[in-house]
Amino acid sequence: MLKIENKHTIEQYLTLLRNAPKIAIDHKKLTAAIAECNYRIKDNFNVAQLELRIASEGNYNDVSPDSLIDFLLDSGESEKTFKVRNVKSLSFDMTKVVKPLLERGVFPQILEPYISMRSFTSYRNFLSKLLENQSVSINSRSDGVFVRQYGYTVTQQENLRAYYKDIGVINIPKMFSNIITVPDTDKFIVWCDYPQADWRLAYNLFIRDSNNAKVMDSVEDAYMGAAMLVEKEDFDEEAFLQSRSDYKVYTLKTFYNSRDNKGIVTKLRNFFMSCPRYRKYYRDLKSLHKFKLPISCKSYFGYEQTLPDNQYEDGFISKGMNTPIQTMTSHVVIETVFGILERFYNLGYSKEDIDVYFVRHDEPIFIASKSILKDAWIFGDCSQIHIDGFSPIQLKFFFGYNYKVEDEHISQMVEYNCTSNKFRFHQYEDVGLDSSYSPTLSILSGYADVQVYQGVTYTAFHLEEGEIVRVYTVSSKTFNSALEEGIALLLEEFPMNYLYIENTFVSDMIKVDNTLIKLVTLYSMSDIDILTSYVADYAKKEGE
Known part of the structure; x- marks a missing residue:
């Protein structure tokens, strides 16, 4: 079991990634991937073109965005379908236009191969840039495989995500992930997956x-x-x-x-x-x-x-x-990377034996020497993530010489070592969730009114959809002063960072000590009636 705590900073994490080994790509598999993309582009173009000719009875032949827009307009689609915010001309945007059309069942025999053609064009362009990169070193492994080794720059993005420039490992198409390999056969790759994390x-x-x-x-x-x-x-x-x-x-x-x-x-x-x-x-x-x-x-x-x-x-x-969830996922990834490496380093291994290779989205990938296999039980130990107060999160490990291609022999060796060393697995007592956690600073919101009942002035609040109701007796006689006095009493009872109040007369943004208050003139008679009943009930209790 691997316990996740807040032990490492984003700066330490970025330093670790920046000092990781260069990423090795199999030259032969890279060229084969580009060739496969070209075949798929041609095949999908031919299918889309044939179906377009059939559907248009020979009137359309060009599988281009403008031609497809014209064809779809002639087929009864409205111009509104192709209008996208901040784009003046008609658009054939893949996400905002093409996929919604396909979801409606509009000419799937044309749009499906068109989408596939566009996807493989994008894949080919990305992979071709890798092949054309002149700054990489090309080496021959001991098994005769030529590998291209790519350096990179790692920067921080929002939600504690790491972004790889120069070689966008995140952008390598999943179906061609196997182009990533090891620099030599004495190493293997370990990749991880948090199911449904x-x-x-x-x-x-x-x-x-x-x-x-x-x-x-x-x-x-x-x-x-x-x-x-x-x-x-x-x-x-x-x-x-x-x-x-x-x-x-x-x-x-x-x-x-x-x-x-x-x-x-x-x-x-x-x-x-x-x-x-x-x-x-x-x-x-x-x-x-x-x-x-x-x-x-x-x-x-x-x-x-x-x-x-x-x-x-x-x-x-x-x-x-979205932000707290994505950032929490990044925290888990960061501490997982450090946690696994530290487990090995505490047994005397070094960066030469095991190191982070790269991180793709929320997937840590390690590169390891076969010398660590005698302590591969650590992977089994870390296959359950413990966070105090959370249901356990599983972490699955996979092993091979090429990314996403499992090697049965290494996997069996790891499994045997884990089975033989289960007595060494860590266990942690759960101390519970931090129930005080809130992503944003404290706020109360609702509406208020100042009312006079039997000669006494009251400021009444209906907050948090009625979960908090308060009526305060105030000495002020004008609406503004009575509202201000009531707010002061409210904040004594409920210290807040933000307070949003709708009312009948005042619109303003003010700061009172540590509280930013927004007053908005917005109300309904039903709101006033509810507050009137609160004031009446409060006054009766005061008089008893």
Whole structure:
């Protein structure tokens, strides 16, 4: 078991990555990948062109964006389909136009090969740049394989992500991952995978409680756990297996504030909103957006970033929901990399024996000498990630001479060593979740009014959708002064960083000690009626 704590800084992590070995690419496999792309481009072009000729009865022959737009317009599509924000001319944007057309079932016989053709064109262009790079060294391994060794620059991106310039390992197409290899045959590659990590971390940070944890911990598939929590007594495993792909697509999408209104999204949204921590954070983001300011957002392990002001509330909330999860995933990756290396280094191994090779998204990749295989049990020990208060997170390891190509012999040696050394695995006592964690600074929001009842002035507050109701007796007689006095009393009871108050007369932004207060003239008579009833009840209790 590997315990994740906040032990290393982003600067230490970047230094580790920058001092890692150069990335070796198999020259023969690289040239074969480019050739394969060219074949696929040609094949998909021919299919798309043939289907276009058939569908247009010979009127269209050119498989280009402009030609396809004209064909689709002639076939009854509206110009609105091809209008994209901030683009003056009609667009054939892959994400905003082509894929939505395909989802609607519009000429899939043309659009599917067109999309594939475009994808392989992009792959070929990327791989060709690798081949054309004149600054790389080319060496022959002991087995006669020619390898190209690429240097790189590592920089930090948002959410503690590392970005590789010069060789974009993140951008190497998955189907051609095997071009990455070892510089010589005395080394092998170790790559890792955290199954369903983002959803598991999101669940632990904002959804998990003592009741639903029993459900989630009872299943290996976190998406099945989500379905069981959403469907409750209506859950049917056979039906879930038919719709699992929907849960895989929409669980996190909905968590991040997707505006999709499909049935499964509505169910997920209703469930998330029934979870107190999620509902509170969602509501906080909704209120913070009204300040129209950049807002500090802190990860579970204390790393601070800024949520930029966004004119669209949904966009601001999505960013606010996404940031703590993506940053937490990065924390886990960073501490996993250091944790595994430190386990080996504590046994006397060095960087020559095992080192980080590179990190791709949330996937750590190591390069190791065969000398470490006698202590390969460390991989088994680290296959379960422990974070206090979280459901366990699995980490799967794979081994081979080429990235994403498992070597059966090495895998068997590791498995045997793990089985023989289970008595050496670490165990940790769970000390519980930090229940005080909130990504953003504290905020209360709601509406207020100043009312006079039987000659006494009161300031009343309806906050957090009625979860907090307060009425204060004040000495001030004017609305502004009474509201200000009431706010001061409220902040004595609830010290906050932000306070958003809708009311009948005052619009202003003021700072009182450590609290930024936004007052907005916005109310309804139903709000006033509710506050009137609060004041009446409070006055009666005072008079008893």
